[in-house]
Amino acid sequence: MRQTRAIELGTGLFVLLGFAALFFLVTQITNREFGLGDGGYRLSASFEQVGGLKPGAPVSMSGVTIGRVEAIEYDFDEYEARVTMRIDHRFDRIPEDSDAGIFTAGLLGGQYVGIGPGGSETFLAEGDQMQFTQSAVVLEDLISKFLFSKATEESAGKASEEAPQ
C-alpha cells in the first residue's frame, strides 16, 4: 500500500510538472496578449497594397499594441485589400478621422498596422471603416523608382551637356 502511494505521488508530480510545462509554453512563450479574445471591437480599412501583412499582426498607436489584424480579404467593389482589425476595448477613443498605415518593424521585422490619431471629437466604433489609409511600401517598387529616376537624371544631364555644343 505504501509503495502504490509513492508511485501515485511520483506520477502525480510528473503529470503536474508536464502540464505546468505546457501551460508555461503556451502562455509565456507565445504572443497571446489578448487571451482567447472575443473582447474588443472590429475596425476595417482598405489598402491598395498590404505587402507582407499577415492575420495576427499587431495594430499599434505610437508603438503601443492596441489590437491585432483579424483578416485580410480582397474587396472586388473597391478593388483593394480589406483589412479587418480587432481592437481591444480599452482603446475605444480613436478619432474617426485617424489614418492607418502599414509599416515594417525594424529592417527585417514583420509588418504591422500603425494608426495615427486624427483630431475629430467622434470616435470609431464597432464595424466602422477607416477613411484614410497609407499602403505598405514595397521595397522592389522603391528600388525600381530610384533606379528609374537616376537613369532619367543621367540621360537628362547628358542631354543638357550635349545641347550647348
Place this chain on the structure above:
Amino acid sequence: MLAALPRELLQSLRAALEALGAYSLFGARLFMELPRALLRFDLIVTQMHNTGALSLVIIMLSGLFVGMVLGLQGFDLLERFGSEDSLGTAAALGLLKELGPVVTALLFAGRAGTALASELGLMRATDQLAAMEMMAVDPVRRVVMPRFVGGALSMPLLAAIFSMIGIFGAQLIGVQLMGVDSGQFWSQMRAAVEPGDVMEGVVKSCVFGVACSLIAVYEGYHSLPTAEGVGRATTRTVVISSVVVLLLDYMLTAVML
C-alpha cells in the same frame, strides 16, 4: 545469381509487408481495447510512473544541455549576422517544433521503450503470459494495454518538460554567459512564437508517443521466448523506434509547416 535476385527481393518485400500488417493488426487491437483499458486507470498510473516519472531525470538533464548547446551555437551563428537578439526566437522555435519532440522520443525509446520491451519479453520467456491465458486473463488487456497507454500519455508531457527546460538552458547561456539582452531574448521570442508552434510540437510528440509505445510493446510481446529473443526484441525496439520517429518527423513537418 541474377535470377535469384528478384526472388530474394520479393521475399524481403513480402516480409516487410507482413511486418507492417502485423503491426497494423496489433495496433488496431490495442485501439479496440482502449475504452476498456481506461477503466483500469490504476494500472495506467503505475505504468506512467515507470515510463514517465522515472524518465524525468534523463529528460530534464538532456533538455538542459540541448538548450545550452543551442544557446552557444545559436549565439555564434546569429552574431555573424548581428542579430543575436533573436536567439530566444531561434532557440524556442527549434526546441518546440523539432528538438523537443524528436530528442525526447529518441530518449524515450532508449529509456522507457527498452524497459517495456525487455519486461514483456521476459514475461513471455518465463511463461507468465501463458499462465495468464490459462487463468482466462487476457495478457493484452491486463499487461500490454496499460503499458501502451501509459507510454503514449507520458510522451507529450515529457516533450513539454524538455522544451521548457531547454529554453531556460538557452537563456542561461545566451543571457547570463554571452550577454544577450534579457528583455530582447524574451520579448522577441514572445513576438515570434505562436500558439500554433506549440501545438505542432504537442501533435508531434503525441504521434511519437503512440508510435514508440506501440513498437516497444509489439516487439516485447512478440519476442522469442529465449534470452537471445529478449535481447533482440530490445535492440529492435530502439532501432525501429529511432527510424520510425525520424521518418514520421519528416512527414509531420512537411504536413504542418
